[in-house]
Amino acid sequence: MTRPWEAPSDDYAAGHRGIDVRAPIGAVAVAVAAGTVSFAGPVGGRSVVSIDHGHGLVSTLDSVLPSVSAGDDVDQGSPVGTVTVGHCPAAAPCVHLGARLDGRYTDPTPFLPAAEWPVLLPESAWPG
Numbered sequence: 001m002t003r004p005w006e007a008p009s010d011d012y013a014a015g016h017r018g019i020d021v022r023a024p025i026g027a028v029a030v031a032v033a034a035g036t037v038s039f040a041g042p043v044g045g046r047s048v049v050s051i052d053h054g055h056g057l058v059s060t061l062d063s064v065l066p067s068v069s070a071g072d073d074v075d076q077g078s079p080v081g082t083v084t085v086g087h088c089p090a091a092a093p094c095v096h097l098g099a100r101l102d103g104r105y106t107d108p109t110p111f112l113p114a115a116e117w118p119v120l121l122p123e124s125a126w127p128g
Contacts, residue, residue: 003016003019003094004016004019004109005017005018005019005107011104017105018062018096018097018099018108019108019109020087020095020097021094021095021097022092022093023093023095024093025083025085025090025093027082028082028083029049029079029080029081029082029095030076030078030080031074031075031076031078031080032097032108033051033053033059033076033113034053034075034076035054035073036051036071036072037050037051037052037066037071037074037080038051038052038058038070039070040066040069040080043062045086046062046063046086046087047065047066047084048061048062048064048066049061049064049066049080049081056102057100057101057111058099059098059111060097060098060099060100061080061081061095061096062086062087062095062096062097062098063083063084063085063087063093063095063096064081065081065084067082068081
């Protein structure tokens with residue numbers, strides 16, 4: 001992660017309403033969880049994909065050229081577009097992952113799925 005969530009002091013104050021994850025330009029961006037694409041297109045000169053996951057939770061991927069359209073159903077890990085320049089500078093490209101819960105921005109980190117790769121422990125930590 002290149003830049004973590006930074007809660008604003010109020011709804012209109014400065015803050016970083018998401019997390020930035022390093023990703024090369026042209027990399028495939030995927031849905032973080034299953035849902036329905038609620039928006040795919042330009043916002044303020046940047047390409048954005050938003051996915052409604054139900055129960056009031058919506059994720060947004062900023063600076064992703066969409067390969068999906070509003071109304072498309074996606075599964076966790078489904079491609080939704082490609083990383084493009086926008087939120088982060090071209091020298092350090094990233095995807096900005098935002099989350100809204102019941103319409104309010106929130107830290108997306110707790111909603112991310114657990115890592116799927118195993119963690120290897122030293123032999124001294126093995127049971128038995």
